Amino acid sequence: MSKRETYEAKTENLLEPIVRPLGIEIYDVEYVKEGSDFYLRAYIDKPEGVNILDCETVSRALSDALDKDDFIEEAYILEVSSPGLGRTLKKDKHLAKSIGEQVEIKLFKAVDKVKEFAGELKSFDEKQITIVSEEGEELTFQRADVALIRLAFDF
Numbered sequence: 001m002s003k004r005e006t007y008e009a010k011t012e013n014l015l016e017p018i019v020r021p022l023g024i025e026i027y028d029v030e031y032v033k034e035g036s037d038f039y040l041r042a043y044i045d046k047p048e049g050v051n052i053l054d055c056e057t058v059s060r061a062l063s064d065a066l067d068k069d070d071f072i073e074e075a076y077i078l079e080v081s082s083p084g085l086g087r088t089l090k091k092d093k094h095l096a097k098s099i100g101e102q103v104e105i106k107l108f109k110a111v112d113k114v115k116e117f118a119g120e121l122k123s124f125d126e127k128q129i130t131i132v133s134e135e136g137e138e139l140t141f142q143r144a145d146v147a148l149i150r151l152a153f154d155f
Helices: 003-022 052-069 092-097
Strands: 025-034 037-045 077-081 102-111 114-124 128-132 138-142 146-151
Touching: 003 025, 003 037, 003 052, 037 052, 052 077, 092 114, 102 128, 114 138
Parallel strands: 037 077
Antiparallel strands: 025 037, 102 114, 102 146, 114 128, 128 138
């Protein structure tokens, strides 16, 4: 397991007992370097959506738990937020919750000169993701070819 994966897993373990009593779920945890700074980001959600007070409550409790455990070697910036409307669907649990929803898919390499597709998420497994386009065409992509899949949103 890489350092990044270890930090993310340990943070998720610290976060679980914080969010459970609040009726909040952990959407994702990521540890990334952007420029010269490291960021530890916790994305939280609940059925009616999270608000700023939820984020503040979880952030304070998580910060205290991280200070106590002190397993991250580098200096980092802690962020706690909602995954947002156009949330990225990284894990199987995200995809499973999004069956029937409109999604956008970006590929690493173009297929017939097109890298971006949209449609209703129909199904997925460990190797493939299938959507149905607005025209009713079923499109199947190899997961290894998918750079990004996220919920589509209209305003």
